Amino acid sequence: MIIDKLYQSVIEKGPVCVGLDTRLEYIPEYILNSTKSIQDKIFEFNKSIIDATFDVCSCYKLQIACYEALGIEGLMAYSKTLKYIKDIKGISIGDIKRGDISSTAKMYAKAHFEGDFECDFITVSPYMGVDAVSPYFEYVKNKDKGLFVLIKTSNESSNDFQELKVNDEKLYVKVGQKVTSWGSEYIGESGFSCIGGVIGGTHFDEMINIKNRFNNMFFLIPGYGEQGGSAKDIAHLLGKNMSGVVNSSRGIITAHKGKEEGVNFSEFSRREVINMREDILKWLR
């Protein structure tokens, strides 16, 4: 199952998930000033970072908004990057945060688990309930795909709804319980389910609560780096069972900015990934 492949990658290479939230202003001048098309410039940037980090990170997360914002050229680069990750046997997460009625969700599932935008995992919103999420389950069962469902997000305003009390329980806890039950049929040899949860690495009390309640859930943890999530807190959520991947996007892919605009720029991303991995793992020893 795909979750076992991801877990194995975490054990072998560490929990860092490189966030390819690529924007034109991050691309070094030698690529930006070339005569290549926009899609090829973005792809060259992404490929260089992937090649420089492949042996030290567990997976790659592509934020689709960054590619959509550049129109067709951006989406071509999104597609090429996903195909490249697949070709080199890497693991990809499409951060697309979809959530819609069942008939539309079926189309989203087809769009992101097959064809030009195929990836291994996608992020989904649980807000519309199980019929908005269940169309993806067929791909989890038959096509070796996985989901990360938003449970407790990293942003400040996540409190607006996620912390509301519902029958004496916070809403994010209720969502976590649902995600656990949806995932119970898709548990791999690692003991983790192909349906995991997105937990922001920025709210310490909630991370403790989630770890205590959902010790066997696999997490996608954004919030390290630019958003201020601490390695110590995030290590607690990961735990000794290494139950997750920790994303950093801007912190990794802009590491060269102000230092290196030449062909060696991605070495700075590599160093950042290695430092981040050490920063987190030291709390687990």
Ligand SMILES: O=c1ccn([C@@H]2O[C@H](COP(=O)(O)O)[C@@H](O)[C@H]2O)c(=O)[nH]1
């Ligand atoms: O709760 C969430 C869910 C998703 N994200 C996404 O993760 C990255 C974070 O980027 P950084 O540059 O490392 O801050 C980005 O794609 C977000 O859309 C999140 O931050 N929080």
